[in-house]
Amino acid sequence: MVSQLSVDSGQLPAGYKQTEHWIIPEDWDVKPLGELVHSVEYGSSAKSSSSGAMPVLRMGNLQDGQVDWDDLVYTDDEAEISKYQLNHNDVLFNRTNTVDLVGKTSIYKGEFPAIFAGYLIRINRKEELLDAEYLNYILNTNQAKKYSKLILSVAVSQANINGQKLKTYPIPVPPTLEEQQLIAQALSGVDTLITSLEKLIAKKRAIKTATMQQLLTGKKRLPEFEEQSSSATRFGELFDQTISKKTISENEDVTFIGMQDVSEDARIKGTNVLPFSEIKSGFTYFEKNDVLVAKITPCFENGKGAFLDNINTQVGFGSTEFHVLRAQKGNDPQYIYQQTLLASFRADLEAEMVGSAGHRRVPLSAIENYELPVFHSYKEQVAIGKILSDMDEEIESVKNQLTKTQQLKQGMMQELLTGRTRLI
Template sequence: MSRVKLGDVAVEHKETCKGNKDGYPVVGLEHLTPEEVSLTNWDENNDNTFTKMFRKGNVLFGRRRAYLKKAAVAPFDGICSGDITVIEAIPDRVFPDLLPFIIQNDDLFTYAIGKSAGSLSPRVKWEYLKDYEFELPNMDRQKELSDILWAMDTAKKSYQKLIVATDELVKSQFIEMFGKPGTDPYEWGLTTLGECCELNPRRPRDMKPDIDYSFVAMPSVSEDGRIDASIERPYSEVCKGFTYFAENDVLFAKITPCMENGKGGVAKGLKNGAGFGSTEFHVLRPIKGTSDPYWLYIITMFPKFRSDAEKVMTGTGGQRRVPITYLSEYRIALPPIELQEQFAAFVRQSDKSKFELEKALSELTATYKRILAENLG
């Protein structure tokens, strides 16, 4: 093992596309996925001002807002944004297939954040990035390490695909049992979502002032239905200025970009059966004998429900919100509660399977990062 600088084993690839851009895929910062070493998104549209070229095997490093941890290896030749630094391995100094992991590494991003300049859109230059120091094993060990890391990356993607497939299976089961939201194939009769649940219920007057309740801020709600209710706050701290909800209520993030990203879920395991949280939640409370919380939640997770909600958002910029009237007037067929409960049982079983997959993925990711730290730290 020897300690080297990034500039000792790699160079900035500087190449400009001066001719026709037809046939070259285009990569912008939006196509780089945080903490993913493989490039899976790009654009085929050449109607842009980009002229920076990259070649297959180069690493595309998002130099703007390095805290987003965007860096991926290019699987083809193409054109990219000026906010991407193109990095090329020096083959006789580093095994090229290992370079993406040297760069897509928490330690390097921490260094890059410290060297970034600018307030609103901080950027890091190659002249600073090339001074990043790390441990580099001999070439044989580099190849061995590269094979291990790429195998782990493949396994990680397999887990991610299974998790996505589990979510899609739930939506497919919904459609099979009830039809697509907004349709009525089983002739139960169309009504409104506002008739199927209580929207933004009022806080009860008899809540005990001397006990704690769960507190759920926006970061405590995931984009796949998870709500972290472990934080507790005294009633006196949350009774004013926060959104009230109770056990089995559905939370729906109404503000951009949380709404578009799918934040929401069924509130479970609340301290003393209730909680308070961000004012940027709409609350959907199931009506006993009429609606089930999981049935309500999955309706809100359909892409069309979210895209239609986006069309009616009010406000400007990053303060656009879905009005409560969208939920109250949304047309939906109301199936028998027995069918909803059967569906809820299916969702809960799917959640158990997804939890096991996420646990395995988390353990794999922890091992992956440990290997990086031990060998390239």
């Protein structure tokens, strides 16, 4: 795909024209949204509650161009329901939020009956001029987000774009409604794939969580180990109580991992490789195949940590807020890592934190004394670790596919919504 040319690049391909905010084909037009709609309508300002007859969509329910049906509030007010009930293909615009989030837009597809709250605007479009899905995609482009920043106003740390300003949004308009619909259908197909991949990831994660709970706690034993002992053991019996350190030369490359470099599902997001001479004293020492566990709140409760099997150096350093668990001989580091991923491990040890509010930490002694409900032999540890790590790899594979599909969608939006690629 050829990426869209910037407005100020000075380059203009044959058959295209430059407008203030878009480069579009010569047979397209750019019109203010106000010319393409009957009206824009603010939502309900009535009080809602945690239960009731009908959901009230709020700004947090607008996510990535679609409606997120989690974290709902409700109303029983029949007058509000009658006035603000949503119709299939209503486009909702978030008029008040942070500077970065104001203007986010989603389309209501009629999944469940609902009304919309006062921080949202319903766009009542002229159906013969403007396709709902096409409009939703346009208002989620980078160009639309840049325009939002040009016209928003800020008061008490909240940004606002009122209905009159919304009507000024420049909307690129193909010469026919059919072309709008074809563009929307192409992008909608990619959205369907994205949704299916997200559901597959959620399903695989749920299966992995259930499998961890069964195997790591001894509720289920692998067939070849069913006859082995079920006695409990201290977690500290599996890893070294003190971490020995190798001698490192000044010019030797080492890995550095900060707290920001690990995710809340205990994966490495990024690393830095640099000479040992550039490492300041006081950082946490670790080696390849060690396990990191965040010690400070809220990083510990949120699941931050990592298994260091894939780092590019033998030795590394990291945040002082990491505990390092190094498998003793006869114990499997992958198994130790998987134990630290259990929700019960994080929840139980949260109660062992010490220190003042905001600076509470889990002592290493609490992790050492944490009781594992069943002793697994080395061979069983390896077998369990392999099953769970294979599941992790499957999840990561689907996540990578999701990322590539999301990138594909962004490229398609730039091509189709600017007319660089025509479908008619």
